[in-house]
Amino acid sequence: MSRAVTLRGIAALAAVLFAFPAAAQDVLIRGARVHTATAQGTLENADVLVRGGTISAVGPGLAAPAGVPVVEAEGRPLTPGLFAGLTALGLEEVSGEPDTVDNALGFADTHSVEAQWRPEFDVAPAYNPHSAPVAISRVEGLTFTVLAPGILPGGSFVSGQGVAVRLDGSFDAALDPSRTLFIQLGSRGKGFAGGSRAGQYMLLEQAVREARPNAPANLAAMAPSHGLLTPIGRETLARYLRGGRVLFYVDRAADIRQALLLAERFGFQPVIAGGAEAWKVADLLAAKRVPVLVDALVNLPGNFDRLGARLDNAARLHAAGVPVGFTQSGDATHNARKIRQLAGVAAANGLPWEAALAGLTRVPAEAFGIADGLGTIAVGQRADLVLWSGDPLEVTTGAEQVWLGGRPDSMRSRQTQLRDRYLREDGGWPRAYLK
Structure with a gap:
């Protein structure tokens, strides 16, 4: 009974x-x-x-x-179960203690061979499912996240690979179909490209040429000043040139457009994160069915890439037919639970409620190729479920x-x-x- x-x-x-x-x-x-x-x-x-x-x-x-x-x-x-956003959950225990932070790669000697671009850097092996912030996020209704590599001095604006993980405390939590290469464009990455956005595209062009099958045979012998990639780095980038998922952190509308052109040219499957000015190119994003993960709290020009930031960004993107999800700016790891507030703010500024919930569930699962199992309540889906005391988009x-x-x-x-x-x-x- x-x-x-x-x-x-x-x-x-x-x-x-x-x-x-x-x-x-x-x-x-x-x-x-x-x-x-x-x-x-x-x-x-x-x-x-x-x-x-x-x-x-x-x-x-x-x-x-x-x-x-x-x-x-x-x-x-x-x-x-809700998406926690792009985080370092399980990779960052105490942000102020370097011994507990494993989500970014940087080298002190920027002229050494180790300081070459490292797209092969993959944060997944460092994931600790028993990290305290994982359990803290889980009891707040967050059941999956995408581990996102960061950026440090001595690294590059191609910051490495991340993957979605279930926040269920298991050691085999990684969801391999979600593996993604992360690239930081615009003002956040141009300091790693000679101080110019144009330098970013120049270096990406060189890296792609090195990774293609017809690259010169003597690349392995090149000095760091000539070759950007290690042999394993070339193999890794080559996999993404065959339709792999690449997430671009980018805010300015002009840079978003360039990222989409680059993705089409190089065969990447793009995802946009940040997208403060994405509403300006909503029709282009919709035509290409490119998902955008926005921070719905960004409504002021905190930098020159965000001059067009506005609270109804998510609503405008959705109205144009763009798949809209959410992720946080700033300390997304230790404040992952606040991602519900982003969806609530978007709903308060014109995004339909059901679309706001989808931005925390189905849309990110689809964006990272793991919708066959996560993100919806339907027969056959894994039972990652949350029972709430009230409206899940309300902070109370x-x-x-x-x-x-x-x-x-x-x-x-x-x-x-x-x-x-x-x-x-x-x-x-x-x-x-x-x-």
Whole structure:
């Protein structure tokens, strides 16, 4: 016989189910406001049945198979697990302590052979699924992210490769179809190209020529001042020339246009991140079906690349037919939970609510080639789900329960442990005396 569980009992149920992993992948979530992030839209008072970690049925009045626990959602919103943005989760423990930061490559001697361009730099092997910020983000309803390489002195504006990972605490969390090369264009990268945007395109042209199959045979013997790439770097870049995904960090409309022309010329599959002025070239982006990950809080000209920044950027892009997702500027890793605010601000400035939720779920999953399993609530999808206390795009709501592959998360992190230890109010003592 199935067990009905209220929201207050979910945490206790999670503790029991973690002791029985097989059973932990089965659950019926009953009576939820199901935001599918598909063409079905939102289903009122609907049920979601999970068997073996996969969604097996979605609809009203579903019967619970024998032995499958039942969670009573009581009309609360249920969404797919949310995208945390482009982050260094699991790569950066304490941003001010270099020993715990592994997301960027730089060399002190910029004239050494090691300082050649390194597109082969891949951050995935350094990922630590047990990093404290991973669990902190997970209990906020974030279930996947794209690990993004950074940029350091002695590196290059081709900063390396990243990959999507599930934030489920597993060591095999990387989703290989999402592997992406990251290139930083515009003002953020021109200092690594002789101080000129034109220098960036000049160097990219040289790197591509080195990576092509008809490159001169003597490239391996070239001095660093002549050859940009190592032998492995040439092999890596060559793979992206055959339709690989390349993410361009770029804001200025003119630079976005150049990035798209470059992608078409070199055979890249482009994704735009930042895109403060993307609305100016929305028709071009839409025609090429290029996804754009925006920071919807960027509405002021913080630099000359963002002179055209505006709050309705996401709404204008969506209206033109551009796939719109979200990522943060600044410290995206330790503030990953704030990405919901970006979607909420975009919705408050003209982006339809369903499109704003899709920007945190389906759109990034599609952009990085992992939609066959993540980003929607549909039969056959992996059951990464979040039950919310209210509207998930409101900052005053929170995740009541997260399921990862059908298993309920413990909803515990270092922050909750510190809260529970130092904010106990039993014993009648003044707050200063509490443990």
